[in-house]
Amino acid sequence: MFYYIFSFFIYLFSLPFLIFLSFKSKYKKSIPARFFLYKNPPFKNKTYWFHSCSYGETKALRSIVEKFESVNISVITNTGYEAAKSYKNSDVRFLPFEIFLPFWIRSCESLVVMEAELWYMLFFIAKKRCKKTILLNARISDRSYPKYLKFRWFYERIFENIDIVLAQSEKDKKRLQELGAKNIEVIGNIKTYFKPEIKRKYIKKKPLIILASTHKNEEEMILKELDLKKYQVVVVPRHPERFDEVYKIMKKFGKTERINGKLKMENGKFVLNNDLILCDKMGELVNLYTIADLVILGGSFVDNVGGHNPIEAAYFNVPIISGKYYFNQTALYNEVENIMIIDDIKKLNEAIMSSKRSKIKNRVDLDRIVKLIKE
Structure with a gap:
């Protein structure tokens, strides 16, 4: 009760900021839906319910979601x-803010929550209305662990409402136990399971370098x-609202074309003509990886992101170069052989010359995960 009242006052206090942010393109759908329930009704069907935060986590769910006839996400x-x-x-919805969940959540077969989405009201209400609650791909990063420990008393309350915890590693299991989690099974990282769906084919003119998920x-x-x-260089910004900004930056370095522009075609393939290409189309990275000679993985050269998933590039055995700030992706980096880490951007060309083909070490047991969700 205290938590709900506290959340309500936080909501009231934040209303002016939420209204202001809702006019920004990045939040124009999510904020009205999450904080005002605009065009965001409860799920209609009583089925398996998956919850994830953003693009990477949701994309990782594909391999599991495909095993079900229908799901809510x-x-x-x-x-x-x-x-x-x-x-x-x-059937897709934005997850409403905590104070709306008691009125929004309907019964379901199982609630499956990805990674560190530890919302108290989400699990508390789902525990009462769904047959099972599961935390999938659970992890606690080195950087986050001390912060979690400071609020152990709070996370213990959350884990009281989680039936099964599927951890990425033994290290994560121990940390989760410290926070009060029970019934933990080490299942691996589902992001190591990757099944590419190639929808477009490209032709390159020179050795191709991809700057992937840049910030x-x-x-x-x-x-x-x-x-x-x-080289030819394709830049793929992480956030679509930065496409125009990045295009202006790239034009300083030479003639730049856009993937969403009028690319020429030869034998059913799109031709990359210029030395600089902006990928301003979501979901296109996997198509580009098929012809890449090297991937420079973004989010790792600035200290406020923590890196991005290297598995997709490693699936194609493409050489990968990363910056030193990959603290949020340590577990996935450990699953890939031959990622070249540089601590100074001035060492980039040296790293390009000495880079080796990447390789995924182990793959997760997907059938085991599906069985635990369904049984």
Whole structure:
């Protein structure tokens, strides 16, 4: 009761900020849906309910979601919503803020929550209305662990409402136990399971480098070091609202074309003509990885992101170069052989010359996960 009242006052206090942010393109769908229930009714069908935060986590669910006839999926971000909508067997919603959940959540077969989405009201209400609650792909990063321990008393209350915890590693299992989790099984990281769906084919003119999932300041930092006479470079910003901003940055370094522009075609394949190409189309990375000669993984050269998933590139055995700030992806980095880590962007060309093909070490037991959800 105290938690609900506290959340209600937080909501009231935040209303002016929420209204202001709802006019920004990044939040124009998620904030009205999550905090005002605009076009965001409860799920209609009593089925399996999956919840994830953003694009990466939602995309990782595809391999599991495909094992079910129909599912409900809730998300937090716009990019997560678009990813979930691409699954033909899914009914998709934004997860409302905590104070709305007692009135919004309906009964379901199982609630399956991805990674660290530990919302108290979500599990508390779902425990009463669903047959089973599961925390999937559970992990506690090195950086986050001390913060979790400070609020152990709170997480103990959350874990009282979680029936099964499927952890990524033994290290995560021990940390989760410290926070009060019970019935933990180490199942591996579902992000190591990747089944590519190639929808477009490309032709390159020179050795191709992909700057994947880049963030603010990374594009210019990396492009300054690359020899654009020697390589073609495709830049893939992490957030679509930055497409125009990144396009302007790239034009400083040479003639730039856009994937969503009028690319020429030869024998049913799209031709990348320019030395610089902006990928301004969501879900296109996997198609580009098929012809890549090297991937520079973004989110790791600035210290406020924590890196991104290297598994997709490693599936195609593409050499991968990363910055040193990958603290949120340590578990996945450990699953890939030959990722080249550099601590100084000035060492980029040296790393390119000495890079080796990447390789995924182990793959998760997907059938075991599906069985635990369904049984």
